[in-house]
Amino acid sequence: MAHGGETATGGIVARGLTKTFLSAVRRPGLAGALRSLVDPLRVEKTAVRDVSFSVARGQLLALLGPNGAGKSTTIKMLTGILTPTSGEARVAGVVPYRERERNARNIGAVFGQRTQLWWDLPARESFTILRDVYGVPEAEHRARLAEFDALLELSEFWDTRVRHLSLGQRVRCDLAAALLHDPPVVFLDEPTIGMDVVVKEQVRTFLRHQVERRGRTVLLTTHDMTEVARLAERVVLINHGRIVLDGTLEEIRRRFGGTWQVHATLDPAETDGPPPPGIRLVRREGPRVVFGPDGDAPPTVHEALRAIVERHRVTDLALEENDLEDVMRAAYLRRDDRDGHGDGDRDGGGEGGEGDGRATGDGTASRAGRSAR
Numbered sequence: 001m002a003h004g005g006e007t008a009t010g011g012i013v014a015r016g017l018t019k020t021f022l023s024a025v026r027r028p029g030l031a032g033a034l035r036s037l038v039d040p041l042r043v044e045k046t047a048v049r050d051v052s053f054s055v056a057r058g059q060l061l062a063l064l065g066p067n068g069a070g071k072s073t074t075i076k077m078l079t080g081i082l083t084p085t086s087g088e089a090r091v092a093g094v095v096p097y098r099e100r101e102r103n104a105r106n107i108g109a110v111f112g113q114r115t116q117l118w119w120d121l122p123a124r125e126s127f128t129i130l131r132d133v134y135g136v137p138e139a140e141h142r143a144r145l146a147e148f149d150a151l152l153e154l155s156e157f158w159d160t161r162v163r164h165l166s167l168g169q170r171v172r173c174d175l176a177a178a179l180l181h182d183p184p185v186v187f188l189d190e191p192t193i194g195m196d197v198v199v200k201e202q203v204r205t206f207l208r209h210q211v212e213r214r215g216r217t218v219l220l221t222t223h224d225m226t227e228v229a230r231l232a233e234r235v236v237l238i239n240h241g242r243i244v245l246d247g248t249l250e251e252i253r254r255r256f257g258g259t260w261q262v263h264a265t266l267d268p269a270e271t272d273g274p275p276p277p278g279i280r281l282v283r284r285e286g287p288r289v290v291f292g293p294d295g296d297a298p299p300t301v302h303e304a305l306r307a308i309v310e311r312h313r314v315t316d317l318a319l320e321e322n323d324l325e326d327v328m329r330a331a332y333l334r335r336d337d338r339d340g341h342g343d344g345d346r347d348g349g350g351e352g353g354e355g356d357g358r359a360t361g362d363g364t365a366s367r368a369g370r371s372a373r
């Protein structure tokens, strides 16, 4: 966990962040509806529960989780839009919900569904207004716009009124607008939603440039697993408002799906024998078998291939990586199982906590793993 000193240079720290909403619900039936008018029934909903993580300066972290997991609520607390019910946050050394103006200078934010651009103005005029709002020197402004244009091809459409831009064009302008004042920290809530594959790749290149060349700290949410695979060094997976895993994509694969599968055809003379240690038989159909990693410390794929060939009489061998969407589905569903058992998981602090999804300890809770049982 990073400390205040680290965030002062441009990192993010969330400690025990919790947000509970109180919302009015209507009682059923006409009489209930009338009663609710004078005596509203309020229910509590904890959207984010004891969430702790940190992002060091110049790191990109993807916040992942199913719909309603609490991602946007977390980002809203870190951008100062919402005040947490308990816990604390620091973004570039500032408590965002206490010093909103100071925080606004340190961060850029893009909420893919909304725009911060003036609808009836061409984007370039919005950029000029933002330059004046943030007091960016003209030469700096021009240099930064030129950099953004080179990466995002904005000049093709920045003289068109924002209301006439396509979604992909508009979000590219929003990305530029969010970074024009050179913020050290950037929050992106589903930035590539609805973009075509070419524009998505352009935006990813732009983000990589901002992280690697400009040293910005980026926290993004996405449901696009290709995006995660291409961009994120580290992911925090949340579900039902709690952190399930804080680690790398490889760790998610290992815990929820396994990092590899070996499809083999065995010689008909092969007699049934157990697979090598650390390897499990996922599926068997006649001579065709599928092996996967087993346990907490499975062999690497090279070790596995060698062990399988030494142990079994193999006539054909193919290596496949587990599909990331399948792995994520297993991760999301696994969390639901755990909730159903009310296991009282608490630690949001990441790796090794009770909330790390190792419900069975086998580390291979994949679709394939289940079908093998």
Ligand SMILES: Nc1ncnc2c1ncn2[C@@H]1O[C@H](COP(=O)(O)OP(=O)(O)OP(=O)(O)O)[C@@H](O)[C@H]1O
Binding pocket: 021, 022, 023, 045, 046, 047, 065, 066, 067, 068, 069, 070, 071, 072, 073, 074
């Ligand atoms: N203002 C609010 N009042 C009451 N409940 C809310 C409010 N905002 C969010 N919630 C609830 O909090 C939970 C988390 O919502 P949130 O928008 O953070 O999820 P999310 O992970 O961003 O989901 P998605 O991927 O669908 O955008 C949801 O159950 C949502 O209904």
